[in-house]
Amino acid sequence: MTDQYSSPTPPAASNSADWDRAPINWTNMILFTLTPLFALTLVPWYGFTYGYSAYDWMVFILMMGFCGISITAGYHRLWSHKAYKAHPVLRFLFALGGACALQNDVFNWASDHRRHHAFVDNNDKDPYSAGRGFWFSHIGWILRHYPSSSQDFSNIKDLQKDPILQWQHKHYLALVLFMNIAVPAFLGYLGGNIIAGILLGGLLRLVLSQHVTYLINSLAHMWGKQTFSEKSSARDNPVIALLTYGEGYHNYHHTFQWDYRNGIRWWHYDPTKWLIRSCEWVGLTSDLKRVSPLSIETARLEMQYRKATERCDRLKNADTLRARLEEEYEQLKHTLDLWAQHRQQWYAAKSMQIHDQLHEKWEKNALRDSYREVRYQLKIRRQRWRELVQSFSEIPQVTA
């Protein structure tokens, strides 16, 4: 079934001598080798010898969330994709949180990420192409000076105008040291244990928060469903969303990268989306971009249609099944268009001030009723479509 998670199938890696001989980035190599090593040894040793208090763990959780959200809501959706606008106070906090996460300054991060979207899966141009395997896309790409991640800020000219980002770029190293040593030490001091603050809020949080973000570049391009598009290796996976503050709906994101949401349903776990939306209520964010429900549903349906057609062609009576599939597809598409029209009219009427005149009320009620009717038709059509596609699995395949 297409609904099952597929196994990792990234594009094949291309290896050239240049790539194998790319010079090692010694700063990153030492940093990203030693920090996990210390986290794996010092943190448990101190815990077993002296113990950590509930306060120390609270500092860890808060700093973990602060770093994670600064990357997903700030570096990613705000700066790389401009999916919404944010108040300077929020931008300042995200700039601090990003330095705390030690994921480079916004200029470098957003420039790499825009290239990732523009050249996704292109092994020579996508800085963290999943085509080069899990290790490369997860962390390998920052351990050497690869040609694909050479610094080129020509794609972030808009961000270079932001004084907060200029300030972060200029003082990045000082901010990293301040956020990773001074802040955890101070929080530890408030709780009565500076070392516990540095170990949990500093070291363990740093290593975990980095690898959680790296999962979006690696695993979210390998494990999950291609719900909206097969143009990239990006996958939708609610399990990865749980670990990455909602970024696991990565197939949706690569299809509609300007949407401030990654999980589009209200029940999709996407705390980044909830934060951006909540901030809108208090005036800290504005101009939230959303893709229209019709575009989303059309992309989903086209994907299902393509997969069903491929399956259909392998079955006995392929021509008859294909004709039925196409008929259902056309009808569902037509109902989808009707639903979008009625939905738009109903929401427009809903937002209008209705004065107490009888015909205005009557018109509004009529629109609501016809919208409900089309919504019901769509539900039935979708059900028929699902049943038809599912019935294909019971039909024997043509043997070659």
Ligand SMILES: [Zn+2]
């Ligand atoms: Zn993105």
Ligand SMILES: [Zn+2]
């Ligand atoms: Zn991606």
